[in-house]
Amino acid sequence: MNAITSFYDDIEPLLKKCGREKGDVKLVVASKYFSVDQIQKLYEMGQRDFGENRVQDALGKIDRLPKDIIWHFIGRLQKNKVNKVVDKFDLIHSVDSLELAQKLSEKSTQSQKILVQVNVSQEESKSGFTKEEFLKVYPQIESLKNIELCGLMTMAPLSDDKDLVHRSFEGISLIKKELRKVNWLLSMGMSQDYPIAIEEGANLVRIGSHFLKGL
Numbered sequence: 001m002n003a004i005t006s007f008y009d010d011i012e013p014l015l016k017k018c019g020r021e022k023g024d025v026k027l028v029v030a031s032k033y034f035s036v037d038q039i040q041k042l043y044e045m046g047q048r049d050f051g052e053n054r055v056q057d058a059l060g061k062i063d064r065l066p067k068d069i070i071w072h073f074i075g076r077l078q079k080n081k082v083n084k085v086v087d088k089f090d091l092i093h094s095v096d097s098l099e100l101a102q103k104l105s106e107k108s109t110q111s112q113k114i115l116v117q118v119n120v121s122q123e124e125s126k127s128g129f130t131k132e133e134f135l136k137v138y139p140q141i142e143s144l145k146n147i148e149l150c151g152l153m154t155m156a157p158l159s160d161d162k163d164l165v166h167r168s169f170e171g172i173s174l175i176k177k178e179l180r181k182v183n184w185l186l187s188m189g190m191s192q193d194y195p196i197a198i199e200e201g202a203n204l205v206r207i208g209s210h211f212l213k214g215l
Contacts, residue, residue, distance in 0.1 A: 030208030
C-alpha cells in the first residue's frame with residue numbers, strides 16, 4: 001500500500017461516521033517543497049491533484065511533469081501575477097477580492113475555475129472576505145466573463161481549541177447551505193486539522209509534508 005491509498009483508507013471511517021461517500025473528499029498534495037522527481041513518484045502512486053503557492057516555481061514544475069496533472073494554485077495571488085497563472089492552473093483557491101476576480105476574468109482566455117477565500121474567523125493575519133462582504137459581492141463574481149465560481153476556501157486558526165476550528169469550518173459550510181450551492185467545493189483543512197474539516201464538509205484537503213516521508 002502506498003502513501004496515497006493509505007490516506008484514503010485512513011479517512012474512510014471518518015467519512016462513514018459523517019454519512020459521506022468515499023469519493024466526497026479529494027486530496028490535494030501541497031507540493032511547495034517537493035522536487036519534480038518527488039511529484040513524479042506521487043503521480044506514479046496515482047496522485048493527480050497538486051497544489052502550489054509560488055508562481056515561478058510552479059510554472060517550472062508544470063512544464064516538466066505529465067500533462068494530466070490537475071494543478072491547484074493555493075497561495076495568495078497578487079494581481080500583478082495574474083497573467084502568469086490564468087489558463088495554467090485548473091483551480092485557483094485563493095481569490096480574496098473582487099478586484100482580483102475581475103483581473104482573472106479580464107486576462108483569462110477560457111473559463112478559469114476559482115474558489116473565493118472567506119476569512120470566517122476574521123483573523124488579521126489572513127486574507128479573504130468576511131461572510132458579509134462575500135454575500136454582497138458574490139453575484140458580481142459569479143457573473144464575470146471567463147470565470148467559473150466553484151466554491152469557497154478557508155483556513156482555520158492555528159489553535160488547540162478544537163471548537164474554534166470546528167466553528168471556522170462550519171461557517172463556510174453554512175454559507176454554502178445558505179446559498180443552496182449543493183455542488184460547490186469547500187477547500188479547507190491542512191495537515192493539522194483536516195479531520196475536523198472533513199467532519200464539517202470539506203471536499204478538498206491540502207496536505208504537504210506528510211507525503212514527503214519516504215520519497
